Every structure is written in C-alpha cells, then in structure tokens.
Amino acid sequence: MSRNDLLSEFFSLFFPKVCAVCGEELLSSEESLCLRCMYKLPRTNNFREKENAAEKLMAGRIPFERIATFCVYTKGGVLPPLIHQLKYHQRKEIGLLLGRLFGEDLSGSLFLEPVEMIVPVPLHPRKERQRGYNQAYLIAKGLSEATGLPLSTGNLIRVIYNPTQTRRTRTQRWENVRDIFRIAHPEFFQDKHLLLVDDVITTGSTLEACGIALNRCRGVKISIATLGEVF
Numbered sequence: 001m002s003r004n005d006l007l008s009e010f011f012s013l014f015f016p017k018v019c020a021v022c023g024e025e026l027l028s029s030e031e032s033l034c035l036r037c038m039y040k041l042p043r044t045n046n047f048r049e050k051e052n053a054a055e056k057l058m059a060g061r062i063p064f065e066r067i068a069t070f071c072v073y074t075k076g077g078v079l080p081p082l083i084h085q086l087k088y089h090q091r092k093e094i095g096l097l098l099g100r101l102f103g104e105d106l107s108g109s110l111f112l113e114p115v116e117m118i119v120p121v122p123l124h125p126r127k128e129r130q131r132g133y134n135q136a137y138l139i140a141k142g143l144s145e146a147t148g149l150p151l152s153t154g155n156l157i158r159v160i161y162n163p164t165q166t167r168r169t170r171t172q173r174w175e176n177v178r179d180i181f182r183i184a185h186p187e188f189f190q191d192k193h194l195l196l197v198d199d200v201i202t203t204g205s206t207l208e209a210c211g212i213a214l215n216r217c218r219g220v221k222i223s224i225a226t227l228g229e230v231f
C-alpha cells in the first residue's frame, strides 16, 4: 500500500466517501455515484436513433456521420451536479466514470463500429493550466478504456483562448469560429473516422469550430459524442 493509499484509508475513517449527487455515504463497491443515482442517469440511448435531436441541431453546419449524447442535462436531474463537480471541483474521476459508462453502452453498436480514434475537444493550454486538466480528455479516456479505441491528444489544438462572440458582426463571428482550432499534423488524421468528444452540447458552436478544423484533413470522417445535451 502506498503512502497516498494509506492516507486516503485514514481520511475515509473520518470523511467517508459520499455520492456526488445525493450525498449518501458510498459502499466500498461504489465509486463517485451511489447505485440509486446511477440508475437515475437519464440516458438518451440516441446512438440507436438516426436524426436524433443533436444531429438535427448540427445538420448543415459541418459534415458529420453520427452524433450520440449519453444523458439529458435536466435541471434538478442527476447529470448537472456531476458535470459541475467534474469541471469546477477537481473531481476528475467523475469524467472517467461517466466516459466508461457511456463507452459500455456504445460498445458493439453500429454507431461505434466505423470509429477508429477518439479525439477530445481541447482546452486552450492556458485554461488547462488554470483548471489542471481537460474534462473532455477524462471523458474520452473513460470511453477509450471501455471501447479499446485509441485516444489522440495534441493534434487538434485550441489556438484562441476565449472568443467573446458578443458585439461582433456575423462575418467576424464566422472568422472567429474558423480560427479557434488548428490541426498540428493533418496527415495523421487523414482518411480516419474520428469520434470527437466533449462534456455537453448546447449551441454546438465549439463542436462546429472543431469540425471546421478537422475537415481540413483529407478524407476525414467525424462522429461526435458528448455526456450531456442541453437544448
């Protein structure tokens, strides 16, 4: 047992691990989420459904194959506190866990069958330093562990820190979106079917900006997976 393990055993005597959603004490077999809350995850199962709501949202904006979202992001539901703790409270293990659960659902599906590589939406390096990690990377890592698909980081890169989209003309906005992401080595993604991964899809503008950059790679195909959908 390492020193860290010993310390965490010691602390768990006084601060038992609790469910990230309901706050109930966890059993030793549970991680981050109690079973009751896990069953309450509002799965969309929309990877089985062509022309689902997420696909309709992105239709005509970038070329893509399929889009799947794991859960509906309903106010008062199970997903919002999980995403919040993942993004703002250093609960990295929540990203891995939800990514793994999503990956288990997708494994063996027609949705996943053509996919060759998982690519998380990158943060700008400055933002990643501030937070200490990229939540989309953790979700993608969980997905990769559950599906056995390789993970690519560092090829899709975010070059603009914080695009403020207010008070810009439509053309300026378009130019802004076009330039947020770049591909370091386009030949690496050439002729590959990529699964682009993010935490939630809301307006779809981040995924659109990634899609614009990725489509500069010859023969690339894009599918998209996010944990939550907020429309």
Ligand SMILES: [Zn+2]
Pocket (backbone or CB within 6 Å): 019, 020, 021, 022, 023, 024, 033, 034, 035, 036, 037, 038
């Ligand atoms: Zn719970």
